[in-house]
Amino acid sequence: MSAAMRPPPRRTALQWARTNLFATPLDAGLTVILSLGAAWLAWSLIDWAVLQATFTGESRSACKGSGACWALVTARWPQLFTGFYPEGHRWRVAAATLLLLMAAAPFAMRHAKAWTYLLAPAGIVLAFMVMGGAHVLPGVPSEYWGGVFLNLLIGVTGAIFALPIGVLLALGRRSNLPIVKALSVGFIEIVRGVPLITLLFMASVMLPLFMPTGVTLSRLMRALVVITLFEAAYMAEGVRGGLQATPDGQREAAKALGLGPVRTTLLVVLPQALRIAIPALVNSFIGLFKDTTLVFVIGLLEVTGVARQALADYAWQGKDVEAFAFIAAVFWVVCFAMSRFAAALERAPKVKPVQEPA
Amino acid sequence: MFRRGLLLAAALLALAACKDPGSAVNEPAPTGPGVKGAPDLALGEAVKAQGATLRTIRARRRLICGVNTGLIGFAFTDNRGQWRGFDIDFCRATAAAVLGDINAVRYVPLGSTERFTALQSGEVDVLWRNTSWTFSRDAGNRLDFGSINYFDGQGFLVRKSLGLKSATELNGARICVQTGSTTELNVADFFRSKGLKYTPVVVDTEDQAHAAYAKEACDALTADMSELAAVRAILDNPDTHMLLPEVISKEPFGPVVRQGDDQWEDIIRWTLYATILAEEFGITDRNVDEMRRTSANPEVRRLLGVEPGFGKMLGLSDDWAYRAIKAEGNYGQIFERNIGRNSPLKLERGMNALWNAQKPGLMYAPPMR
Numbered sequence A: 001m002s003a004a005m006r007p008p009p010r011r012t013a014l015q016w017a018r019t020n021l022f023a024t025p026l027d028a029g030l031t032v033i034l035s036l037g038a039a040w041l042a043w044s045l046i047d048w049a050v051l052q053a054t055f056t057g058e059s060r061s062a063c064k065g066s067g068a069c070w071a072l073v074t075a076r077w078p079q080l081f082t083g084f085y086p087e088g089h090r091w092r093v094a095a096a097t098l099l100l101l102m103a104a105a106p107f108a109m110r111h112a113k114a115w116t117y118l119l120a121p122a123g124i125v126l127a128f129m130v131m132g133g134a135h136v137l138p139g140v141p142s143e144y145w146g147g148v149f150l151n152l153l154i155g156v157t158g159a160i161f162a163l164p165i166g167v168l169l170a171l172g173r174r175s176n177l178p179i180v181k182a183l184s185v186g187f188i189e190i191v192r193g194v195p196l197i198t199l200l201f202m203a204s205v206m207l208p209l210f211m212p213t214g215v216t217l218s219r220l221m222r223a224l225v226v227i228t229l230f231e232a233a234y235m236a237e238g239v240r241g242g243l244q245a246t247p248d249g250q251r252e253a254a255k256a257l258g259l260g261p262v263r264t265t266l267l268v269v270l271p272q273a274l275r276i277a278i279p280a281l282v283n284s285f286i287g288l289f290k291d292t293t294l295v296f297v298i299g300l301l302e303v304t305g306v307a308r309q310a311l312a313d314y315a316w317q318g319k320d321v322e323a324f325a326f327i328a329a330v331f332w333v334v335c336f337a338m339s340r341f342a343a344a345l346e347r348a349p350k351v352k353p354v355q356e357p358a
Numbered sequence B: 001m002f003r004r005g006l007l008l009a010a011a012l013l014a015l016a017a018c019k020d021p022g023s024a025v026n027e028p029a030p031t032g033p034g035v036k037g038a039p040d041l042a043l044g045e046a047v048k049a050q051g052a053t054l055r056t057i058r059a060r061r062r063l064i065c066g067v068n069t070g071l072i073g074f075a076f077t078d079n080r081g082q083w084r085g086f087d088i089d090f091c092r093a094t095a096a097a098v099l100g101d102i103n104a105v106r107y108v109p110l111g112s113t114e115r116f117t118a119l120q121s122g123e124v125d126v127l128w129r130n131t132s133w134t135f136s137r138d139a140g141n142r143l144d145f146g147s148i149n150y151f152d153g154q155g156f157l158v159r160k161s162l163g164l165k166s167a168t169e170l171n172g173a174r175i176c177v178q179t180g181s182t183t184e185l186n187v188a189d190f191f192r193s194k195g196l197k198y199t200p201v202v203v204d205t206e207d208q209a210h211a212a213y214a215k216e217a218c219d220a221l222t223a224d225m226s227e228l229a230a231v232r233a234i235l236d237n238p239d240t241h242m243l244l245p246e247v248i249s250k251e252p253f254g255p256v257v258r259q260g261d262d263q264w265e266d267i268i269r270w271t272l273y274a275t276i277l278a279e280e281f282g283i284t285d286r287n288v289d290e291m292r293r294t295s296a297n298p299e300v301r302r303l304l305g306v307e308p309g310f311g312k313m314l315g316l317s318d319d320w321a322y323r324a325i326k327a328e329g330n331y332g333q334i335f336e337r338n339i340g341r342n343s344p345l346k347l348e349r350g351m352n353a354l355w356n357a358q359k360p361g362l363m364y365a366p367p368m369r
Helices: A013-020 A024-053 A072-074 A077-082 A088-109 A116-134 A147-173 A178-192 A194-210 A219-246 A247-256 A260-297 A303-311 A319-346 B001-019 B033-037 B047-052 B051-058 B086-099 B115-120 B134-138 B180-192 B206-214 B224-234 B263-283 B288-294 B298-303 B310-314 B320-328 B331-338
Strands: B065-066 B107-108 B126-132 B144-145 B149-150 B153-159 B171-177 B198-203 B222-226 B241-243 B250-258
Touching: A072 A077, A072 A147, A072 A319, A077 A147, A088 A147, A088 A247, A088 A319, A116 A147, A147 A219, A147 A260, A147 A303, A147 B149, A147 B222, A194 A260, A194 B107, A194 B115, A260 A303, A260 A319, A303 B107, A319 B001, B001 B086, B001 B107, B047 B263, B051 B180, B051 B263, B065 B086, B065 B115, B086 B107, B086 B126, B086 B263, B086 B331, B107 B115, B115 B126, B115 B144, B115 B153, B115 B250, B126 B149, B126 B224, B126 B263, B149 B224, B153 B224, B171 B180, B171 B206, B171 B320, B180 B198, B180 B206, B180 B222, B198 B206, B206 B222, B206 B224, B206 B310, B263 B298, B263 B310, B263 B320, B263 B331, B288 B320, B310 B320
Parallel strands: B065 B107, B065 B126, B171 B198, B171 B222
Antiparallel strands: B126 B250, B144 B250, B149 B250, B153 B222, B153 B241
16 A cells, blocks of 8 residues: 555544544443453453363263263364264264265356366265265265264255356356246245245155155255255355346456357356355355254264264263354355455455466 | 256265265164075065065165154154164164164154154164054054054143042133134044033243143143154153053054065064063063073064074064063063153053953954964
């Protein structure tokens, strides 16, 4: 920043406080009362969560103090993060988590090369193979996968496979071909009009009855298909917003340059539309990640399922607050990270520096 | 185009990767005598047509048991991730009877809506999952209930300081009840039929009902007995609260199997009956070997496989019941260990006592002959 653009010299903190916090006796009174209240709240929270808390132990009887009983989390952290994955094989969960994060990485980078996006599905497939065994490692059926990992797995897989479907649906909805348009509108409106939980129930309760005997699709797979399609419908609307916000002149200019409709869409319209749609898409991603807890209702033991199981053990009965505070913290960290990455993406320069073809 | 193709291929690969592999690492290979010692299926075409479930279980060498996602005393996992509880013990007993190995079980936690579909679609072999036997579930669902392993029902939890002996003394009491549930209707019916008055303290959720009772917003809490016992276990001084003896509704829990495989239904029913008969004859996991050697009681000898031929009728080896009892003990032991005196729930046997006990209950198994 040049010196000329610098704001006028800053006032001291005291001056600032006087104008903003203590301007009138009423302001001063409110400031004092509210800050005392906030301090009291913060202190009782720290007192409960840290100072009086118990951090280790095999059951709630170890928690003698008046504070939080984090022993529940420390005694069961392998379950909370990996579900019931066998003890000697938990490295595979860590490896699969890394693969998932790598699969998602291009979407959080400013100028990822186009081919890195293609690695995303490959990373997910590899993660599934590492977890399931793929006839190389000892097999672990998906009933044993769980905890935070399962939320991540469902969230990342759902988001990555839903995005292309959502883009196609958005394009289909703006298409001039009546059948394509009708199908896209129909799909989006039907899926958006139904709560996710009912779709999950349908997938878990009705789908198996229609499958030929002997063919079973694991419940995880059924949940993944439903969540991906559900998410695609929401993303389609986000992308459509982006498409509508892209100036028509861009399309016309592309046409004037002699680009066909496919290349116009891929090279000119979509890159701009997707950038505009980032806030809406991130909104969907965050919503999706939180929705992954719903798979508990069809018996998949993601992190809230594992927590409920811990609470069904007499050793931890009644420690609901700690269990759900922990889950809330995990979700906040992940969702906050997502929104920060998205903010960075939006701040990225609007136009990529032109590269001369080699 | 290339990208679409790649996505499709990836989706297919993911499906392939997710298919259940045959053996799993944390499922120790079955070691017991069941697989080796079991008779070959030279049982005639009639049984073969029906014994599909047993054949499937033998082929995969594992029982797949549908259980609750988490219910105190009945099905839960401990800190090390091991399943425990009353229903779990029956899964293990079944695995012992069929495969000779209590660890040859895969537990599939099921929510209350999807449990029947999971069974019908073949995802699980049997539900040992606190499922109430009702007419419409039995007749309307292509399902069969094996028998009843726990008689639950709605009761009342009160403070001992009130000095009550019976629910009929609750005239004028404030009663905490969850709104919109059958419990609310049951309690209304009960008080009307007895000509008593009460003040319902209506709350929205179970947790609120528990909290209201703990804060003494009501004199009594009403819910199913097993739930009341779980509530009592976490109250500040459990010993100062008691369950009143009256049970005002019927919630008979039992194992559920698919309709059409009568042999498998027999196996499930008689695994439960074997534990009940064992209690009746005084057979425990500790003395079962001695009883097998020394008992002169013909029923005991048939149950434990000393007299040959009985296991074969189920398509199992003759020592099927011996293996189940040796592994998990008799019905009384399973009860006391998980939900009775030796457990935090401290439930009375009540209706779940043997039919010929001092305080007779409803547990009754047909004779072994």
